[in-house]
Amino acid sequence: MIGNGKQDMAVVVVRDAEAIGAVLRQALESAGAEERPGLERALAVVAGAAGAPDAEVRGRWAGRRIRAGGHQGPLDAVAAVKALRRAEPGLSLRQAVRLSREAAATEAA
Template structure:
């Protein structure tokens, strides 16, 4: 029908890693020799966090909620969908299903790697 389209679900990943990276870099510039090694290690950790793609962050978010709920099966199972709906009641069923499906795909690709 004209004007009716499938609604797209958009889940935004918000992360502060860029700001944290800048703060650690700034601290490193003025660091004493004693502080330097620790700040260099912290900067490496933050850079690793910045490099994590959004789909992996969403999959981790899903799995964390499922772990809290005691769901150990596939991320897109009925039990998982129910647990995610309870953990995040503000999300629509469509959003939860897309998050769960994406999480399962990420977990499957990690298993193959």
């Protein structure tokens, strides 16, 4: 077998939920009565998104990249992996396969 056998992923999950939440909380402090319900709902949405597992965040990202590449079939199909690698040429085959599987699992959930 070729390779070192590591399952390293080159895709880093970036989460801005804490920073976005801080900005929303600051806005809530000075919000009028009409704005408060919307800002409170936005804070709840940000809190929910912050708790998503990394695999789900990667899966959503990969699914968007696959669909943007024109693939409309199953997200874990060979054609989906090809579309993902065309969209992101720096991904290895192993990484693209794993990401497409995460995308399919995220879509199914």
